[in-house]
Amino acid sequence: MKKLLVFQSDFGLVDGAVAAMYGVAFEVDESLKAYNLTHDIPPYNIWEASYRLFQAMEYWPRETVFVSVVDPGVGSGRKSVVARTVKDQYVVTPDNGTLTHLKKYVGIAKVREIEESKHRRKESEHSHTFHGRDVYAYTGAKLASGIITFEEVGPELDANGIVELETGDVTISSDSITGSIDILDVRFGSLWTNISREDFLGLGFQYGDKVEVIIRNGPRTIYNNRIRFGKSFADVYISEQIIYVNSLYRMAIAINQGNFAKAYNISTDPSWTVEFRKV
Secondary structure (H helix, E strand, O other): OOOOEEEEEOOOOOOOHHHHHHHHHHHHOOOOOEEEEEOOOOOOOHHHHHHHHHHHHOOOOOOOEEEEEOOOOOOOOOOEEEEEEOOOOEEEEEOOOOOHHHHHHHOEEEEEEOOOOOOOOOOOOOOOOOHHHHHHHHHHHHHHHOOOOHHHOOOEEOHHHOOOOOOOOOEEOOOEEEEEEEEEEOOOOEEEEEEEHHHHHOOOOOOOOEEEEEEEEOOEEEEEEEEEEOOOHHHOOOOOEEEEEOOOOEEEEEEOOOOHHHHOOOOOOOOEEEEEEEO
């Protein structure tokens, strides 16, 4: 039975790059069912590519093949791999940190290096800057169509040896919990943290409580205020701020019908932290 094929990249849709990857996939097998996860990853942002895979993959069936191409090191010595998660899904990607969140929160069962001499589109060997088309879309389509098995991708690598990005820690005290701002809910500017619902509630916070929120960029305090903890945006007035549990069961901060990130010029990298403290 054929598997689904899902593409992710930082290519955007303003030129023919994504269409070329689709074309290569259908050249392998016109009956494949191919879909997009997103092509709006910010250019070169491996962290966001990693997070978006983690955000979306669990809702797809077993055996789905994901092709993720955010590859600032294309043409270098970085490896091209296919990873199989513990939930029996596959990711075709450069080994550059894109698998970070899947390894940490889902689990990587096995990794194989793509043997490019066998799994590279014919007559593309003189092109060194579009592995998304020539190697990843081609290999992903062969795997999804059943032309090759996972074992035929190439030699097995140590899953513990894949490249991983730095992830923020969560620290808990008697009256507060501190974590990192991992990502934005892009269109709405909500801040998604790495603090789990369970850890947050473990401090005794209840719906309706006012919670002191301190957001820092390195040592500098950017924001310090008290925000209500609610179930949904309807628990506060329009333009009022709210702490809530997001769709990944992690704590998030938003402005009802506003944009928290833009309002306070907040970004996402390891230097951005958030602390929730009892009032």
